[in-house]
Amino acid sequence: MGKVRKTRKNTFNYSVNRKKLKHKARKKAAPRIACDEIRNAWNHSKSVAGNMAEMGLAADPNKALPIRPRTVIGEQSRVRKPYVLEELKAAASLPSKRTMGISNDMILYVRHMVENYGEDHKAMARDEQNYYQDTPKQILRKIKLYKHHHPQEYEALLASRTKQ
Template sequence: MGKVKKTRKNTYNYNVDRKKLRRRAKKKSAPRIQCDEIRNAWNRSKSLAGNMAEMGLVADPNKSLPIRERTVIGEPSKVRKPYVLEGLKAAASLPSKQTMGISSDMIMYVRHMVENYGEDYKAMARDEQNYYQDTPKQIMRKVNLYKHHHTKEYQTLLASRTKQ
């Protein structure tokens, strides 16, 4: 007698989230390039090093700035897309949009402190409006942050303080 051939039935695996699997596979296959200039000039049929060399960029910084005398990989003669470099330089020269702002409450707090005490941080720490019981060093950090963002206003506050 012959052996009975065992066949395994294909069953659906309920423990696997197919949607997540598809998303992961999609992310691995096509990485997201966040820089607009590079994304627009990217050629999917070329390798990373080939794309970067065309743009005048270098994939491996250790090879572009060697310790010993070597030839540079991203030679300017091979740059076919110089507009990418120009776009990156223009984007780098723009002021940053993600600067940390100061809340209006903190501005009022610092103005009150500087108007009344100047730069005496120990006296500021004992003030009634120091609700959060900031230490002199914490108050100094807040004043320095205000100084950094509102330089002219801080100078006028100090000037009005010295006149009194």
């Protein structure tokens, strides 16, 4: 015959403070700071408000921009990490990678419509190349987007249309 396995019962450990464990786990699993400048200057031993005040940022926008005008004395003297503000300003002044561009297909589509119809959006809606059956308002929106991204080309298209 085989041996009988002895299993030990799971017993509750009374010496462990579960509330503290949960608090530690929650602190460890804090969200990752996406901004490099702020993450590098962050001090984990301080509170959010303390960290933000050191960097010269506002943790609470309601306190930063009060409804009633108040005089804040010594606000700039608490900023111990001004380089964070400078880095954020430099990063904000760089051109964004997420600027919405226009696809080549839409450029060709808008050029065709403007070359053939000029400003007549109702005629554009009835054109054969309007594959997606855009309404005149949708076509107008696409033309405005093209005009925003390529203003010189749009003016040249209109000028060539009026010469014909």
